[in-house]
Amino acid sequence: MKLEIRFIDDAENIYQGEVVLEKLGTKSKVTVARKALAPARAPKIDFNAPMRFFMKTHARSLKGPEKFTLLLAYLAKGKTGNATVPVKSVEDAWSKMVGLMGGAYNRAYSNRAKDNGWADSPKKGVYVLLPRWSEILN
Missing domain, CATH: 1.10.10.10 (Winged helix-like DNA-binding domain superfamily/Winged helix DNA-binding domain)
Structure with missing residues (x-):
């Protein structure tokens, strides 16, 4: 199962990333796919749009x-x-x-x-x- 996380800090920077989750069993290991969170900006506002x-x-x-x-x-x-x-x-x-x-x-x-x-x-x-x-x- 994939989990997508989105975080917005006080400076309005947006960080997002994904984590892969696996069901735990008695003999299974937990593995987490680590992906660096890349800062992204909020979408620009276009005041000329309809x-x-x-x-x-x-x-x-x-x-x-x-x-x-x-x-x-x-x-x-x-x-x-x-x-x-x-x-x-x-x-x-x-x-x-x-x-x-x-x-x-x-x-x-x-x-x-x-x-x-x-x-x-x-x-x-x-x-x-x-x-x-x-x-x-x-």
Whole structure:
């Protein structure tokens, strides 16, 4: 039996490797195939990809506030701080992907994203992406 292990450290490096396991019997030996773990980087994010493909690729295991943040990042093309995104743009984009997003848009998602330091709303009707947004990809 093969076991594949994937590990992500604090610096966002990804390590992966395989181990071969054998069933233990009364007279069998345990052998482990050792393979050096090679560091790999997380996949690059392509903000020029079509929106549905982008969200399907990166949002599969995310929860509502994280999906909101990822969609905001897509609409802001990953630019943090100054790039404002209208609330209406987020709501419209979400409504085009309700099935893919796991349900209708809920404004509580933006509040939770703000609570986590991933997004902000400097004035009514707009959102900005904050530098910590990439935490959602870990």
